[in-house]
Amino acid sequence: MAKSKKEVVVLGAGLAGLASAHELAKAGYKVRVYEMFDFIGGLAATIRKGEFAFDTGPHRWFAKSDFVNNWMLDLMKGEIKSVKRLTRIYFDNKYFFYPIKISNALLGIGPIKAFMAIFDYGVYRIRARVLKPKIVSLEDGFVNQFGRTLYNTFFKRYSEKLWGRPNTQISADWAGQRTRGFNLLTVVKDSLFKSKKIVSFVDEFQYPEKGVGRIAEKLAEEVEKMGGKIYLNAKAVSFNANGKNKMTGVEIEVKGKRIMETADFYINTIPLPHLIKFMNPKAPKEIIKESETLKFRSEVQVALFIKKTNITPDVWIYVHSKEISFMRFMEMDNWSNVLSPKGTTTLVFEVACNEDDETWNKSDKELIEMVKNDYIKEFKTIEQKDVLGGYVHRVPFEYPVYHIGYTDSLDKIKEFLDNFTNLQTIGRNGIFRYNNMDHSIEMGLYAAWNIIEGKRKHDPYLVNIEREYLEEKKL
Ligand SMILES: Cc1cc2nc3c(=O)[nH]c(=O)nc-3n(C[C@H](O)[C@H](O)[C@H](O)COP(=O)(O)OP(=O)(O)OC[C@H]3O[C@@H](n4cnc5c(N)ncnc54)[C@H](O)[C@@H]3O)c2cc1C
Known part of the structure; x- marks a missing residue:
């Protein structure tokens, strides 16, 4: 040619x-x-600082299109590994599986809340079928899908931390693109008769070994x-x-x-x-x-280099509490053990913000201290002396705000x-x-x-x- x-x-x-x-x-x-x-x-980069390599936020590869999937595998020949996925939500000193597993969620929130969750899940499902309400905002979308109790417990705080504004101001499109809806009957049916013809991206995903x-x-x-x-x-x-x-x-x-x-x-x-x-x-x-009118939510990513490994079993953890500065963190050695020297790992924390707001304008030193102190105080899995250093990566255009x-x-x-x-x-x-x-x-x-x-x-x-x-x- x-x-x-x-x-x-x-x-x-x-x-x-x-x-x-x-x-x-x-x-x-x-x-x-x-x-x-x-x-x-x-947005999908790996930053290398000395002997440490870490990603700009958790990136698992999963493609529904076979063509794109094969294209990537062909490009990356020999560099791709499978990673077991455990991702959880942390709040009120408890961990919950994410994506939500209904039995774990209901047991974790206690019997009264669990009863309310099942009851209003039912009410909202019937309402959705009969009244077919107009779904406009993110809050409408979540409540319609999960009911108000599950929404308030598992989605409201995180989304508002991410967007920095009430969920009533964000379009429902985002809920559709980020969360898999569930239907209690389907959950029960799936667990009894799990189809072998379904490939799940929930438990395992593809990842380039070097980031x-x-x-x-x-x-x-x-x-x-x-x-x-x-x-x-x-x-x-x-x-x-x-x-x-x-x-x-x-x-x-x-x-x-x-x-x-x-x-x-x-x-x-x-x-x-x-x-x-x-x-x-x-x-x-x-x-x-x-x-x-088209705006972006920004993010500050703080990497802490740690003299310890496998601090968590998770690839990433969502953190809902408003009092904790970061909304999610990932542990790199749970993705690949060639990203840092033996006996060490990197924790990468994501702090949502707007470009030029107070968080964005903090110095690198202040951000590292803020995240380090919040993490040590809340999770108690490392001590100050375990932290070998830190690095700050600012991302101005991270999330298109719908x-x-x-x-x-x-x-x-x-x-x-x-x-x-x-x-x-x-x-x-x-x-x-x-x-x-x-x-x-x-x-x-x-x-x-x-x-x-x-x-x-x-x-x-x-x-x-x-x-x-x-x-x-x-x-
Ligand atoms: C925290 C986070 C986690 C994610 N997790 C996953 C995941 O698990 N799985 C998954 O598949 N996807 C994930 N994604 C999404 C994925 O990162 C993006 O979809 C993808 O990287 C976007 O690529 P892009 O080329 O479209 O955009 P970008 O990566 O934004 O590329 C645009 C480029 O243009 C440059 N640029 C901007 N302005 C200018 C200018 N004026 N002049 C020159 N250059 C400019 C930017 O610096 C950037 O390099 C995640 C994204 C984020 C933020």
């Missing part, structure tokens, strides 16, 4: 951008990837081998268009200097509101206004961007959708195929649209 000499600029070196770049470089396109930070992998960031690193290595270029510390700051239907260039800022980069095609994975905000000529006022009505804004923005024939926007923040890694990769492949095939046959907007969170697939 004759190799194409067409040029493609990809904005962002996360999994979506790198998957596109990889596919295009393989097809002979001249690809340049621009990444604002000094590392690749975006989740290896997926992005492997992609980048291959892109560069095939002649593609990846530029770090290179931030896209303005997007030029001919005013009608074509992108004509992207201004990239490197060390304070701006350079105009041009190409035949552009693939965007940077946050959608930023793309709109910095368009030149300006996007219509209405589109700018809609894009300004405010109520966000889809109306997205539809208008999409309609506007569809006019640009040589621009595709994809990825978790580029499309403003709560993607997992496999979704972002699939979107990346679609964008590349659309360029290679010369028509937009593969619609990234159709990826990750199931309302149910996927924890298992039928064989």
